Amino acid sequence: MNQDGTSNPPFRDIGKEQMELAKQLMQVVATVRHVDELFQWVAGACVQHFNIQLVQLWSNQVNPEGRLTPQLRTIAHKDPSLPEQVAASTQMASLVQYIMNSRRSYRAQAVESLFPSFQTILLKRYGLYYCGACFTSKNVYLPPVERMFAYDQLPTPLTMVVLFFVRQISQVELLAAMNMTLEQALTLAESSGLLTNTGYSGNLQMPGYMPNMQTPGYSPNMQQMPITPQVPMPGYSPNMQQTPITPQMPMPGYSPNMQQPVTPQVPTPDVVPALELLIPRRKQDADLMLSSNPFANKAVIADKKARRLHGAIDGHTNIVGLCAATGMSIKEVHIALQSLLIQQYIEIYEPGGRLVKNSPFFKDM
């Protein structure tokens, strides 16, 4: 049962849906004239096959001055009554800007952590409870949006973000399927000549972008949690529960006889589940009672909320469960966890039991 009282159809086999979509993609790409037509089809297919409520494809667009701004290329949604101002808002553009700066994908997480409260209320009213994002970039140029009076827009180095909104986040392999579909679409677009090899060659200016920027915490109004930066996964297992994905499934539709063999270019850093699914565990100080005096005042956790949270941690309950157990909001829990991590009272683990060493949720890990 969802938060709005509706119920969902049984979980779909993401793997089968993705293979079906890949087969259709091969046929569609031969019929389109412009890459935006392909994007429109991909967005609609993702909504249909993956049971996504809303899909937006954004790309960077450069103006003659060399300034990059995110531009909404296409949008597809399941609910025909979804208003345009809810489906595409300035807050979403800001989020996309951040994702393009961080250059990483994100697993679906609660919209409360990404958007202001008024936006969250609107999104939830239309069943948009969780938001995730796929990021990709390629060494080709993306033609500008096909429309009148677009003569001043130039082909731009391909940098794309797909924002997707879902009702629930149980299907952890959704991000992998979205990434794979996007990569396949772009690969086929490139091989079909829908992308170009020439375009703007000047210096690019992206507001807030620094080449070596790590993953700062996104905060739409400086009062909410940072996004969980995660990276595209090269493959997925249809039977995966909550374990790290291993790249074993071959890319559907790939033919060794293709003139331009393609290799999905995906980065290989670690993938971290959403913040809510992480499990804190108490970390024992090996020196306590041996070298360090536990009766000294510094052994006590000074912060009251951090102390309460530390007491509630049992090594099995995830962050969502800890919120319920302590009565604290997820933001308060996040701040308390950050404090406990800095003082080395706890460690963070994935649901599968793997220690999270470098999480963008938390600093100083």
Added chain:
Amino acid sequence: MPTNMISGTLIPNVLAIFLFVVALFVSFRALYIFSQTRSPRLFILGLSLGVIALTALADLIASNLTSITLNTDWFLYIGQSVSFLFILLSLVNSDDVYLNRLMRVHVLISVVLVALLVLSPTLPAFSNVAIKTILSGSRSVICFGIFFSYISAFMNKQTRFSLLMSIAFMLIAFGYLMIAQQYFVANADLFDNIGDITRMLGLCVLLLAVVGG
């Protein structure tokens, strides 16, 4: 009152009171800090010293209450041995799962020990010296183990706390060793008193480590 009677009971009584006070103080402090930090080591320390404080109180009462016979030696020796053993076991491994499991086992064993105290009016006295020696001497062995743990910690990281704790447990271990030998020598009281005084010194150093280490 004859002088030998005074010296015969004075030192053990002073030791019992001193042990009770120190052990109870450290136990309460450890359990209070455990309530805030949830460190299993502190719980084990607090419970162990609580049981040790109880053994001191039981010994004091049994020694001075002559109207009824209380065979508290079983609880005294076994209780102290087991308590020191759990302190030692909590120091050898810092794994969270291990310590939590040890904590649960400690609670169960402590319940059994308290049952031993409650049954002391009905328990028989020690039938032979061998049992007494083994139970008494085991405290010395275990305390030496704790001493070695702290001296190893001091070798790795020279802190005042680890130094003071190693000195404290060395003195306590030697004190128990002296007491265990009383069953084999002619002048048993001398060894008993020396052992008690050594233990008292050890407790003083332990208190110093806790308060100022």
